[in-house]
Amino acid sequence: MTKLWVPELLSPAGNLEKLKIAVNYGANAVYVGGQKFGLRSAADNFTMKELEEGVEYAHTRECKVFVVLNSFLHDEDFLELADFITNLDRIKVDAVIVSDIGVIQWVQEYSSIEIHLSTQASCLNAQSAKFWKEQGVSRVVLGREVSIADAAKIRQEGNIEVELFVHGSMCIAYSGNCIISNFTQGRDSNRGGCAHSCRFEYSIAPKADPNKRITNFFMSSKDLNGLSLLESYRDNHIDSIKIEGRMKSNLHVATLTQVYAKALAHLQIEQSLGETNRDNLLSECEKIGHRAYTTASLISPADASSIYDERDGEEQSFQLVGNILESNENFLLVEVKSPFYIGGELEILSQDGIVRTHMVRSLQNFYQENIEKTRPGSLAFLNPLEGACKADIVRQRVL
Ligand code: SF4
Secondary structure, eight states, X not given: OOOOOOOEEEEEOSSHHHHHHHHHTTOSEEEEEBSSSSSOTTSOOXXXXXXXXXXXXXXXXXXXXXXXXXSOOOGGGGGTHHHHHHHHHHTTOSEEEEOOHHHHHHHHHHOOOEEEEOGGXXXXXXXXXXXXXXXXXXXXXXXXXXXXXXXXXXXXXXXXXXXXXXXXXXXXXXXXXXXXXXXXXXXXXXXXXXXXXXXXXXXXXXXXOTTXXXXXXXXXXXXXXXXXXXXXXXXTTOSEEEEOOTTSOHHHHHHHHHXXXXXXXXXXXXXXXXXXXXXXXXXXXXXXXXXXXXXXXSSSOOOGGGBOOSOSSOBOSEEEEEEEEEEOSSOEEEEESSOOBTTOEEEEEOTTSOEEEEEOOXXXXXXXXXXXXXXXXXXXXXXXXXXXXXXXXXXXXXX
């Protein structure tokens, strides 16, 4: 059967463990950060040795690795940059994601690595895309302010690959060009220190009448969810769809990577996802911690309806229980991340795309003593489950 073209699925990988999860759950490419030069200083990030292991792991499973170099650099930052770039070239990363023209020149001088323009550069039009292509950029990561239709136009007129966000947290500023955290938290958003200050509650009051104070989450955006528009991404030939979230959990990476991998696999053989598939996959998206969803600017510019002003927290219906270290006909061995009980119901997010329900009928600690409840950081033996495999993620409903 001839398969239809679908976009590349690009998943976040905040550390080596998440990289392996993203690869195992169906990512075609992952983006990662080194210890420096990226925008997520709170993510674990990779040492060069871990990057090397990650690249080898991904490449042997036909997955690409892109490295972010999109922090806003000052002159002193360039002292270690050449070495870093040379090493990335040596370990054969597939591309670097860059926002600064000076860094682009250094990548070209010290390596032959492909260059993707970071969303930080706010490329929003075809003319800009043409300019960046002339500078040697092979792909632009478009700002979240761009619609799918605009992205298609930029791709065609700019004659360049385009990458567009499909899921995750939103920036209320032009993709990262924001210094609220610098002033409110003393943390530089554009050098990896964003404290998500836009999501805080703020008060404003007219000077003439301070009693008319309004307190609200004025700048707090809902989360992007473009799953229902996936056919449009494909039909408009968006080269790569990107899931946000290098700082998000293992469960988050596994769930969303699997959701979009399954959706894309379906679209390789069918024109449409179909209502049942779409509803099932959307309900999977509800199982991770998230704010209310929006399609933001994917169809028309985001407006007041994209603001999340109901509450400060995230909704989370499931939590990570752990991951399977061994599965055979006698037991499942689970590395426990959060407690669960005998008699409880777990869900195994299997790498074959099936979500399996599992009742905990027997539970033993590492010394094979019967226990009622597991402890985080321990190993636990459970009754076996057909189809469950090593490295599958285990989750349970939050009560
Ligand atoms: S504070 Fe908000 S708007 Fe500013 S960079 Fe961070 S996420 Fe973006």
